[in-house]
Amino acid sequence: DAKTTQPNSMESNEEEPVHLPCNHSTISGTDYIHWYRQLPSQGPEYVIHGLTSNVNNRMASLAIAEDRKSSTLILHRATLRDAAVYYCILLNDYKLSFGAGTTVTVRA
Amino acid sequence: NAGVTQTPKFQVLKTGQSMTLQCAQDMNHNSMYWYRQDPGMGLRLIYYSASEGTTDKGEVPNGYNVSRLNKREFSLRLESAAPSQTSVYFCASSRGTVRETQYFGPGTRLLVL
Numbered sequence: 001d002a003k004t005t006q007p008n009s010m011e012s013n014e015e016e017p018v019h020l021p022c023n024h025s026t027i028s029g030t031d032y033i034h035w036y037r038q039l040p041s042q043g044p045e046y047v048i049h050g051l052t053s054n055v056n057n058r059m060a061s062l063a064i065a066e067d068r069k070s071s072t073l074i075l076h077r078a079t080l081r082d083a084a085v086y087y088c089i090l091l092n093d094y095k096l097s098f099g100a101g102t103t104v105t106v107r108a
Numbered sequence: 109n110a111g112v113t114q115t116p117k118f119q120v121l122k123t124g125q126s127m128t129l130q131c132a133q134d135m136n137h138n139s140m141y142w143y144r145q146d147p148g149m150g151l152r153l154i155y156y157s158a159s160e161g162t163t164d165k166g167e168v169p170n171g172y173n174v175s176r177l178n179k180r181e182f183s184l185r186l187e188s189a190a191p192s193q194t195s196v197y198f199c200a201s202s203r204g205t206v207r208e209t210q211y212f213g214p215g216t217r218l219l220v221l
Contacts, residue, residue, distance in 0.1 A: 043212030098150025
């Protein structure tokens, strides 16, 4: 399975943007880049996904490098509710392989 | 529209006891999954069901059995619980298997003494 590398933790102030990096240097041409997040004591929640082009939705934006070896999840204005563990996952079949993710702390 | 529901929310078992974790989805999804999450770690796939009537092993199937009762329901059974099975169990579903977004339930916290 192609692997991803994320920082263990990041901190942000409320109302400020958060940029979460993910390295996936061994990505294959058919791997989709998915992001999930897990709020405390809850199940994982889908955030966004993309293949080659940058993507936006109501929750976040996903910026994908031209060579696809890295990507960045952007939360435009962090709120306290965005405090969670964020997982960057390469998906080419059915299986989601969750690593340790990035723990995001939002300061009021 | 409740999404994915799981019962029970919390369970304590003694070593050797058996139990069944229930999962149901109301999104008319074809595929369903069972994951476990140990403290401070990511999720690991136990079993999945690509469609009604089929089940397959995931990454950590030992000690578990599953039943896809119908399109809505997918149960996970522990025949003889062990302390190593203390974990949080998540059920998920998706429209199909390949590259589809998965929707997760709230989890069942299981403690095996």
